[in-house]
Amino acid sequence: MTKRISTIKNQDRSVKILLAPLLVLIILVSTVPIILSVLAAFTDWVAGIDVDINFVGLANFKYMLTDMQFFASFKLGLIWSILVTVLTTIMGVCVALLLNQNKRYMFPLKLLALSPWAMSPPAIAVIWITLMNVNSGPFNVILRKLNVPAGKIGFLEDPTLFFPTLLVIGAWALMPMITLSALASLKILSRELSEAMDIDGVTPLQKLRHLILPHLRPVLVPLFALNLIWNFGAFDLIYVILGSFPPPNSEIPIVFAFRQAFKYGQFGYASALGVTIALFELVLVYAILRKQMRESNQ
Amino acid sequence: MKTLRVIGTVFFTIFFGLPLFWLVSTSLKQELQIGSSDLIWFPTKPDWANYSEAVNRSGILVAAWNSLWISTVSAFITTAVTAPAAYLVAQSKGWFSKVATGWVLSSQVFPSILTVFPLFLIYVKIGLFNTFTGAIILYVIFNLPFSLWLQRGFVKNVPTEILEAGRIDGASGLKVLRYVVLPLILPGSIVVFIYAFINTWNNFLVATVFLQGNEKQTLTTQLARFIGTEGLGLFGPFAAATVLSVIPTLLLFIVLQRKFTANLVAGAVKS
Numbered sequence: 358m359t360k361r362i363s364t365i366k367n368q369d370r371s372v373k374i375l376l377a378p379l380l381v382l383i384i385l386v387s388t389v390p391i392i393l394s395v396l397a398a399f400t401d402w403v404a405g406i407d408v409d410i411n412f413v414g415l416a417n418f419k420y421m422l423t424d425m426q427f428f429a430s431f432k433l434g435l436i437w438s439i440l441v442t443v444l445t446t447i448m449g450v451c452v453a454l455l456l457n458q459n460k461r462y463m464f465p466l467k468l469l470a471l472s473p474w475a476m477s478p479p480a481i482a483v484i485w486i487t488l489m490n491v492n493s494g495p496f497n498v499i500l501r502k503l504n505v506p507a508g509k510i511g512f513l514e515d516p517t518l519f520f521p522t523l524l525v526i527g528a529w530a531l532m533p534m535i536t537l538s539a540l541a542s543l544k545i546l547s548r549e550l551s552e553a554m555d556i557d558g559v560t561p562l563q564k565l566r567h568l569i570l571p572h573l574r575p576v577l578v579p580l581f582a583l584n585l586i587w588n589f590g591a592f593d594l595i596y597v598i599l600g601s602f603p604p605p606n607s608e609i610p611i612v613f614a615f616r617q618a619f620k621y622g623q624f625g626y627a628s629a630l631g632v633t634i635a636l637f638e639l640v641l642v643y644a645i646l647r648k649q650m651r652e653s654n655q
Numbered sequence: 656m657k658t659l660r661v662i663g664t665v666f667f668t669i670f671f672g673l674p675l676f677w678l679v680s681t682s683l684k685q686e687l688q689i690g691s692s693d694l695i696w697f698p699t700k701p702d703w704a705n706y707s708e709a710v711n712r713s714g715i716l717v718a719a720w721n722s723l724w725i726s727t728v729s730a731f732i733t734t735a736v737t738a739p740a741a742y743l744v745a746q747s748k749g750w751f752s753k754v755a756t757g758w759v760l761s762s763q764v765f766p767s768i769l770t771v772f773p774l775f776l777i778y779v780k781i782g783l784f785n786t787f788t789g790a791i792i793l794y795v796i797f798n799l800p801f802s803l804w805l806q807r808g809f810v811k812n813v814p815t816e817i818l819e820a821g822r823i824d825g826a827s828g829l830k831v832l833r834y835v836v837l838p839l840i841l842p843g844s845i846v847v848f849i850y851a852f853i854n855t856w857n858n859f860l861v862a863t864v865f866l867q868g869n870e871k872q873t874l875t876t877q878l879a880r881f882i883g884t885e886g887l888g889l890f891g892p893f894a895a896a897t898v899l900s901v902i903p904t905l906l907l908f909i910v911l912q913r914k915f916t917a918n919l920v921a922g923a924v925k926s
Contacts, residue, residue: 376736383796386770387762387796389773390773475904476901477900479878487678493890
């Protein structure tokens with residue numbers, strides 16, 4: 358028996374050798390940078406050639422605690438992440454429930470609802486900038502047609518409207534992942550149970566509450582946790598839209614850290630911000646998922 | 656309930672359909688029609704000039720070619736390395752599988768932005784900055800965790816009896832992989848390829864940080880440059896360029912989505 362296992366191990370060695378270069382690359386571009394980034398957080402590293410790098414202990418973190426702009430962006434990031442995740446989860450489940458009917462006319466809606474997943478952040482930005490334009494955007498044109506005096510709304514230019522508009526764009530762009538997962542989960546919902554409930558005269562609302570939502574829960578809770586941190590770090594979309602409309606204090610922490618590094622060259626400080634963001638995300642995911650794991654163990 | 660369903664269907668059709676419809680309609684309008692304060696849902700005489708202008712604009716064609724070439728190569732390499740890696744992870748029960756799973760999970764949690772600062776400096780040092788090779792390496796590694804997860808379900812479905820039969824006959828792991836496993840997980844490889852292609856085609860972060868030369872732009876960074884530098888003056892050509900950039904991934908996506916859902920279902924049933 359032991360002999361057979363050892364030959365199997367030897368047999369797989371050829372595959373391992375084949376994959377060794379991949380392992381080296383993973384270490385080079387994934388592991389080493391993370392370690393370096395954590396180390397850099399404790400230095401005064403700034404961009405430039407032949408700059409001395411000194412170990413400064415916790416100085417970056419101390420500075421961060423006095424950096425009001427970072428706090429503002431952190432708060433904004435939290436609000437953005439919570440709102441957009443709640444919004445996409447609720448709407449995504451609604452769309453999945455709609456799509457989960459075996460009707461042929463639902464197919465185009467399915468393609469439409471999932472299509473943002475196939476688009477790049479700059480493409481999404483172009484689409485919504487065109488749609489929300491002050492002069493030619495259809496919303497503004499319709500408002501003017503209705504003789505509303507405010508038919509020139511700068512959805513993306515107005516500082517008070519910028520954030521709500523961003524939420525709508527975020528909901529549009531980030532929903533497909535949730536729709537798809539909820540849809541996949543609904544496909545394995547017991548049809549017999551569902552039909553039995555219909556015959557027993559259970560109202561659709563009761564069915565939603567007692568059958569469908571509990572069924573979706575194990576899929577939705579981890580997805581909610583992951584989306585919360587993904588959206589907290591949703592760099593691309595916001596960075597691109599901000600590129601053309603930078604209202605004051607509208608940066609979420611990831612974009613803030615990115616600018617610190619690539620605009621001001623503050624690699625040490627940016628790394629400290631990155632480490633803080635990563636730690637925060639880890640704690641968040643752990644807190645949400647621990648509760649669920651405990652429940653599933655019972 | 657029925658009215659609720661109708662309202663929901665209408666609402667979501669407009670919510671998801673209107674932006675796309677407006678994009679296509681804008682791309683076919685003349686400049687005067689775009690600036691017009693009347694509402695023109697769709698131009699009566701579609702004007703293709705925006706498309707020729709988008710194509711003739713410096714950079715767009717080069718960027719499209721770069722995107723196509725980088726995405727294809729990255730998707731091929733991702734698919735090629737995912738199959739043996741998923742096989743190894745599924746086969747080994749020891750530390751290797753644990754480390755691999757840990758890496759897949761942690762790469763989802765760790766913000767990629769955190770690795771970007773030091774990676775930038777490493778790349779400048781070893782000469783991979785502003786090279787397609789460097790970008791492709793990053794795309795492959797960034798695509799890998801989710802690809803592994805996708806392919807794992809397919810590898811698990813390969814019956815162990817078949818694997819063991821091949822082994823007892825003395826075939827090497829490589830031979831078992833090539834003649835037994837690979838043909839069986841071909842559907843998984845197709846899903847991985849399409850996922851990797853779409854993900855690379857649409858990626859913005861890697862391209863904007865690691866490909867900064869004018870001749871190295873991809874479609875995503877070129878579009879972002881337009882938004883940033885030229886502002887909103889040229890809606891028509893922008894819209895046309897965006898339509899062109901979205902068509903390949905949208906087509907692939909339409910092919911993919913059914914298999915993707917099926918695979919998700921298979922994974923959910925298993926766990």
